[in-house]
Amino acid sequence: MIYQGNALSVASNGDNLATLTFDLKDESINKLSSAVIKELQEAVKAIQAESDLKGLMIASAKDAFIVGADITEFHGMFAKDEDFLVNMNQEVHALFNAIEDLPFPTVTAINGLALGGGCEVTLTTDFRVMAEKAQIGLPETKLGILPGWGGCVRLPRIAGADNAIEWIAGGTQNKADAALKMGVVDAVVPAERLQAAALDILGRANAGELDYLARREEKKSPLKLNAIEQMMVFETAKGYVAGKAGPHYPAPVEAIKVIQKGAGEGRERAQAIEAKGFAKLAKTEVCFNLVGLFLNDQVVKKKGSKYEKQAAPVEQTAVLGAGIMGGGIAYQSAYKGTPILMKDIKEEAIQLGLKEARKLLSKQTERGKLSTEKMAEALANIRPTLSYGDFGEVDLVVEAVVENPKIKDAVLTEVEGYVGDNTILTSNTSTISISRLAQNLKRPENFCGMHFFNPVHRMPLVEVIRGEKTGDAAVAATVAYARKMGKTPIVVNDCPGFLVNRVLFPYFGGFSLLVEQGADFEHVDKVMEKFGWPMGPAYLLDVVGMDTAVHANEVMAEGFPDRMAHGSKEGDKTAIQVMYENERLGQKNGKGFYVYEEDKKGKPKKVSDERAHELVKQVASGERELSDDEIIARMMVPLCMETVRCLEDGIVGTPAEADMALIYGIGFPPFRGGALRYIDAMGVAEFVKLADELAAELGPLYAPTDKLRAMADNAERFYPQPTQAQA
Incomplete structure (x- = not known):
């Protein structure tokens, strides 16, 4: 063992090749906290001290490669002054440059998500091999900052300025085939062949088949664009991105400016420009709020996950009331893989609901997000009905009839007689008290609110409303179902209008x-x-x-x-x-x-x-x-x-x-x-x-x-x- 830490280790495989493996203990994912960066510095020094090494592979023992920096540290870190932030980034640049300058070829085996700082780690090596289902990207602009550990410097030199701008300004998470097409990775292989393919690349580089030094020189040199090409690439991009991002989100345009300023410079000077651009954005209120938003989202997801672990399985559902709202709920459930009965008292309403679901699925197919086979499968998951015949097998019912307490009460008390004793009943009401709607139910503990927002397929929020007599099992099952539908559920207590x-x-x-x-x-x-x-x-x-x-x-x-x-x-x-x-x-x-x-x-x-x-x-x-x-x-x-x-x-x-x-x-x-x-x-x-x-x-x-x-x-x-x- 060349190095062993809490988050990573370096081992030799016997052929004078070393593997640096990220595997953060007591965590399900790898992230680059201050402590992990410190370990990486120690590991690189240990690698530099080995005189007989002929290659290095960087890999991960987790399902994800590295999901990025530890965002929980950002607020405290960004409270410091700009000089501190510039120096912090320059320290990381020196570390990443040390990896890039090792006296032998290097490769990264990207097995899962490689985002932000995780993506920037991969860019330090000479070669990159990616598993078919892995994804890569630089989402920093979504947090109001820009890639500050070399992303704005290395990616344009590897993939071209226009491709780099698209990834960085858009903050996109990109699939393996897109990464290969843009030249960000050198090969895409099945996951089981990933490390063998990476080691093969090191062997070919050592045999002289692949010129790793030429790769390095390209990354360390100015971009190969003349003045007119630079103007066309950067000025056009700034205008387009400014229009899309709007005046309240400065990071995407600032990232383009940083790439532009560093385009004619060598590695170290371009990195100094990037460090200053990062520090400037990190001190903005927009960045503070967007980082806060990410942390809040983690709180909401953690709570949702806790409910989900307590929930009984929801494998068959039903919606009462077709039409636009019922059709939207049926579409969302079916599209995400949960079969759903769609009941109404009128055939024309059923047809309207089916038409809405079909329209939304067709749009997904037109956009290439859904194959015709998958569309047919999703449609088959929606079973229209005018009767309660199959409701005995349903795990959860969403009542989505007209917003009238008398009608909702009649429908809910009626359906309760057809479902099993453990079936959860929910009401998609936007204002009517859940405790009031529960008054005539025999099993009020199995009833809660499930308030979708219109249009259902676009709006991410679902309010799960706990009435006076609602039981924990009902809340847990409803939260689990909302998450299965791809929604963000937030549990609230009953009152007029609930929360939103x-x-x-x-x-x-x-x-x-x-x-x-x-x-x-x-x-x-x-x-x-x-x-x-x-x-x-x-x-x-x-x-x-x-x-x-x-x-x-x-x-x-x-x-x-x-x-x-x-x-x-x-x-x-x-x-x-x-x-x-x-x-x-x-x-x-x-x-x-x-x-x-x-x-x-x-x-x-x-x-x-x-x-x-x-x-x-x-x-x-x-x-x-x-x-x-x-x-x-x-x-x-x-x-x-x-x-x-x-x-x-x-x-x-x-x-x-x-x-x-x-x-x-x-x-x-x-x-x-x-x-x-x-x-x-x-x-x-x-x-x-x-x-x-x-x-x-x-x-x-x-x-x-x-x-x-x-x-x-x-x-x-x-x-x-x-x-x-x-x-």
């Missing part, structure tokens, strides 16, 4: 008050879209549907009359109610705050409409000029305050789950990290002061809670303050 709609409607309440005071709704939309929302509140209401919004608003007003009742005075109407009364339901009937025309792809395109402005003037008490910051405050404070209340009331368990639910459920701007991170960024005391000022004029919707005031007085936060000591 309870938080969303104060946001709409803020919008109604703005319009009431004379703000132009189109201007409000533009301000909130510029702030980072995918669509402004008026546009979002048109997508939700005015009838749905009015119904949900009534539920919220009944549940929280002090702050969510309609209008500021008795008998006042909101702009939403006026639209509803004038049969302007939004996209579903082609007119709401905007009118809708079909674009070239057949999708609804919003167009400004004078009639909508005339109707809105009925609720306006005048015309008031508000700054963009005032509009943002009036929209964001009620949403953030209600999130705080949900956390304080125990509706949601942690700040991480609350923030992820808003990002996945209603498109809260990811680069802002979520409602509670948004308050932390502003400062709790500053937020309370702003909320008090607005509450004095606009009422209890804006008022801070006593607990939030106490947090402000004690200088507390929702998330721990990262300190330099953490690094």
Whole structure:
């Protein structure tokens, strides 16, 4: 044994060839923490001290190769100054350069995921061999940073600048065949032949068949692009990527600039440019929030996994109520491999549900994501029925009928008589109390909410709602099924609107008050879209549907009359109610705050409409000029305050789950990290002061809670303050 550590070892195989194996103890994956980097430095020194070695293979004993750096260290590390971050990266550059400069050929055997720093490790070796099912990529821009351990330097020299930009700016995870096509890897082989193929390459390099020194020289030299070629590659890419990334995500364009600045330089100077670019991005608020988002997502996944381990198998399911929503649920279940019965009382509804599922599967086939055989298999997983005949074999039922408590109650009590004693019943309700719907059930412990968001195939969130009598087995099975469907389930407790709609409607309440005071709704939309929302509140209401919004608003007003009742005075109407009364339901009937025309792809395109402005003037008490910051405050404070209340009331368990639910459920701007991170960024005391000022004029919707005031007085936060000591 040449070296043995906690995370990696180096052993000789007897032919003067060494294998450096990553195998982090007590972990299911390999990641590059500070401790692992330190071990790698020791291992490389041990390799350099061996005088008779003729080659090195880098491999992994885990299912994944290396998934990247240890992101849990990022907040503490990035709290340090730019000089520290530059020096840290330069230390890693020196280490990786030492691997690249070893006096014999080197190869990496990529058996599984090689991402971020893991991918950059592979780029240090002369050759790379990849297993057929392995994936490789540099996803750093998705965390608001750029590859800082040589990715921006080596990948363009190995694969070409245009290919490297595509991978780095897109943050993509790429399959083996794509990596081979781009020249990132030298061979793709079945997993069982991986290490033999890698060792064969070392033998051929030592025999002079493969020129490993020429490979190195190419990686260490400037890019072979003249001035015109450079301008065409980089300037075109910057314009395109800036358009796709948008103004709130600087990392993809910054990565292109770093590649461009280093293109005419040798290895060390290009790496110095990369280290500075990395440090600059690591200090941004966008990076802080996107790293926080990743960590929050890990919290949510960990909780989901814990429930999944406790769950009874869910192998056959059913959806009650076909149509668009039922068809979407049936599609998602069937596409992800769980057979589903789709029941309705009308044949035309069944056909509508099947049509929706068929349409979504056809789109997947057209995009090349699904073969025609797999599409046929998925369709066969959906069994339409007008009766309860086969419901005795079902493990879980999703009720997705009209949002009416009497109808839902009738359907749920009826189906309970046809299913087994252990079958889980769920309701896809967006607002109706789960405890209320459970009142007439014989087995309320087997019942919970399973709230999908529309459109089902696109929206990642599923709220799993625990009623007063819901048992742990029901929650665990529902979480497991949601995860099997490729969704992110978040468990919440029962209350009007649950978590996401309870938080969303104060946001709409803020919008109604703005319009009431004379703000132009189109201007409000533009301000909130510029702030980072995918669509402004008026546009979002048109997508939700005015009838749905009015119904949900009534539920919220009944549940929280002090702050969510309609209008500021008795008998006042909101702009939403006026639209509803004038049969302007939004996209579903082609007119709401905007009118809708079909674009070239057949999708609804919003167009400004004078009639909508005339109707809105009925609720306006005048015309008031508000700054963009005032509009943002009036929209964001009620949403953030209600999130705080949900956390304080125990509706949601942690700040991480609350923030992820808003990002996945209603498109809260990811680069802002979520409602509670948004308050932390502003400062709790500053937020309370702003909320008090607005509450004095606009009422209890804006008022801070006593607990939030106490947090402000004690200088507390929702998330721990990262300190330099953490690094």
